[in-house]
Amino acid sequence: MRNSVACSVCEVKECPILQSCSDNWIEKLSELKHTSHYKPDQNIVHENNPVMGLYFIYDGIAKIFSTGINNKTQVVRLTKTGGIIGHRGFGGDKYPIGATALTECTICFIDNKTIFDAFMENPKLTFALMMYYSKELRNSEAKIKNLAQMNVREKVADGLIYVNTIFNEHNENNQINISRKDLADLIGINTEQLSRNLSEFKKENLIEINQNQIELTNLEALNNMILPFQYIY
Amino acid sequence: MRNSVACSVCEVKECPILQSCSDNWIEKLSELKHTSHYKPDQNIVHENNPVMGLYFIYDGIAKIFSTGINNKTQVVRLTKTGGIIGHRGFGGDKYPIGATALTECTICFIDNKTIFDAFMENPKLTFALMMYYSKELRNSEAKIKNLAQMNVREKVADGLIYVNTIFNEHNENNQINISRKDLADLIGINTEQLSRNLSEFKKENLIEINQNQIELTNLEALNNMILPFQYIY
């Protein structure tokens, strides 16, 4: 179930948050953690399950969602290598969200007690996680404003760019591999509107579609579309 | 500019977050902090100003907002006694939001360096603030789902209840004193729709309006209206 200690240490050190710990705590965490692999579409966290601890993503991309009235899903965000899942539930008793793998994922789980002890003895760890929260909160509130003020066309452009930053951090090829449903749930619109707008974008040569996979061929134009929203916080 | 030490200590201790510090740090903070008073409508934090530190609300209610495209304001949340302003900017270089007093406010400011040192020497303080972030994040994401899934009528009910929890924590009289504009900006709709829906609520005896001040006379009915959204995270 758990890898050799040497390898585990290496893994913990690769997590930007966890490496804020002191050396002896990194070793400790490497022994106490629990690493698992997930296949695409596999469930990582079930909605409303009791909070058991935190999940640190070593590798892969996952969607975080929450199910609303009449089973309408809202994809809250995507998260990937270096990200955390379950921190929202921290301080509450149930995970307010569910998480599902979008790609192959390697994820490390650390239980409540262990992580709590680590916090108390590693101020830098707590501080690092606090900074993570701070960033998440800014993102979340930016999203509130976007949802409230953008029209559908702008939301689609915004969503495409967002997904692209997750899938192609270093602008590899600007291809994104995500289902229309997930994309629509992320943007907060229905799949039909999404389809319509993607078709328009295609006509305008902003994107290309090959067997349902979207390629952003004119990222700049998409960016310009949402520019007015970007720098006004 | 600063009160007697004794009184200051007392103030710091009254802040639920700050009292997580060790005794000597509480004294230290009492000396280094900077307390100010604000009148209604007075600005506390300007949007896009550089981040100088954190504001802890000793007393009063403030609105946190951010200005979007063509000066459309989004009121992100209200905050009151015991709350924090500016924590969103922490880790960034500019405050992503602005803050304005709604009532008379007493607010204590602690600069970046001081609070950072406090974090490093008081794990419990960092942890307490992290929990505060965690809660804020849950609220923020609940709001995302509400904005995406509620219709206007439900949004108004939700907004009224929210404002009431801020103004009347202990169900004093269920009267809320906030302008239509602020309420509309908080809910994410325009003032006209707000007016219409308030008029409807009035007809249905859910609220009463006396010289523009709203009283929630049937809180239960309002709660039932948004019940389906409440327990589904």
Next chain:
DNA sequence: CGCGTCCTTGAACCGCGTCAAGCCAGGTGG
């Protein structure tokens, strides 16, 4: 009294969600 600000109400327009049908690719079984 006149003016400005905030709130309310009405009417018209239109963006977006919903419903319905068609398309396409992949999988299964005869």
Next chain:
DNA sequence: CCACCTGGCTTGACGCGGTTCAAGGACGCG
């Protein structure tokens, strides 16, 4: 190999909800 089914994607038509525009009322202030 073809027939059929299924699930995801696309496109069109329609109607409702909500935004916008415009005008009028209530109230405070000089």
